[in-house]
Amino acid sequence: MTFQKLNILPAILKVLDEEQYVSPTPIQEQVIPLILEGKDVLGCAQTGTGKTAAFAVPILQQLEFRKDIKTKVIRALILTPTRELAIQVGDNFTRYGSYLNLSCTTIFGGVSQVSQVKALKRGSDILIATPGRLLDLMNQNLINLEHLEIFVLDEADRMLDMGFVHDVKKIVNCIPAKRQTLLFSATMPKSIQQLANNLLTNPSYINVSPVSSASQSITQSVYFVEKNDKEQLLSKLLNDSGVLRSLVFTRTKRGANQVVKNLMNQGILAAAIHGNKSQNARQKALDDFKQNALRVLVATDIAARGVDIDDLPHVVNYDLPNIPETYVHRIGRTGRGGKKGIAVSFCSNEEKIDLKSIEKLIGTKLSISSI
Structure with missing residues (x-):
């Protein structure tokens, strides 16, 4: 299997080639086509399996295909539990979208909101955020999610472990009911299954490794x-x-x-x-x-x-x-x-x-x- 066979845009393939991505990982091979088809996905994959690219690449492609000539609005939201993960995911979106005309903004707490607000005011297609900072800026009427098309909950099990479930529910109540939702987790306890049942519509369940297992390497x-x-x-x-x-x-x-x-x-x-x-x-x-x-x-x-x-x-x-x-x-x-x-x-x-x-x-x- 090659990335070319996944029908990925040449502009994104160019970046993958520059990054020396030889062939898709199992999670990428299974998830990318589903996301491109617009389906909701519940993905269980260990860290280090290429999960971020599995959702970043097809999201970028979908947004590129469905460009809006109006002022930039937030069309994809990726929610992560920590600042470090938000930065990492934001860097990946920026890298994979190097040859696309899409903008990405990353927001998180623990720092001044000034530069983040400035970036938001310039307009952004993709927002990567931690729950606390996102709710804070939403409460200040600095973020509008009414045009959201794709919602990603990354590291969902860790999100619940850290007590963010109520914040997640508040955010979900503020985004369009008609959307594509992607939920990824390294483990799949019952609490994640219950959350998925509430967030996803007829999802495809992808599990690329035994539940709660460690890599054989x-x-x-x-x-x-x-x-x-x-x-x-x-x-x-x-x-x-x-x-x-x-x-x-x-x-x-x-x-x-x-x-x-x-x-x-x-x-x-x-x-x-x-x-x-x-x-x-x-x-x-x-x-x-x-x-x-x-x-x-x-x-x-x-x-x-x-x-x-x-x-x-x-x-x-x-x-x-x-x-x-x-x-x-x-x-x-x-x-x-x-x-x-x-x-x-x-x-x-x-x-x-x-x-x-x-x-x-x-x-x-x-x-x-x-x-």
Whole structure:
């Protein structure tokens, strides 16, 4: 299968060729034709499977075909749970639409709204937004969604985990009932099924991997370690393994800061991203990590959504998540695009119940490692 066989516009194919996209991933191969046909889609796919391109490419194509000669209005809305993911999705839309005459605006909280409002006033065909900032600007009558044609709810499971379900419902009540709706999620718990039933009309359900599974390209293991010994274990792994870059997950913001402090004291360049960090600080840490200026990025789950890094070899669960689906999200940062990845978890006595829930969800026991 090639992208040409998916009947994609030459202007978009040119970008895909420049980005060295050789052939569509399974989610892209199945979803793109459905979206081009105007169907509602419920897609379940792990992170790193090319999900963003699966909806961005056909949305751009549809909007290009159905151009309105009037003043630019928002015709597609992509709702994401975090700032980082909004930025990533916005960058992808801009890149894939490089040779099209369509504009894209990204809005999120944590920064001044001034520049975002200016961009909106210039007119935009596509809006990528986080729920809080979108509702805020809607309440100020700065955003009009009455011309919306396509609505995308990205990372729906994470959206619900973060308590955005009421915000999502408020937004849905303000958009046209006649629209195309696309819902994507890495996992498919009952809550997502219920949300899909309320949002989608006769949807096509696409599941490109077993529900709540991890990529087969990721080697997973667990270290049983006392809570107070985790710092020493992390240092030993980083020093012994020779891994250049590692993404480390902690459960709390305070924990992330403490891990960074300990690593820096040992001469290991590290930075944290979490909700208490400013957007500029978070973006700088992420950029430095991508450019190998940092060896370790320590993140909480909320901040890590949208961390899209090529060739990330190593993910460490310094603290196990208490929501098992979150484990799938975390380790999906590595092993992307079929590349090999390593996911290591630290498990204290208090976290053994969390480990049991994770293993039940993914349907396998993690191999036990020791120093």
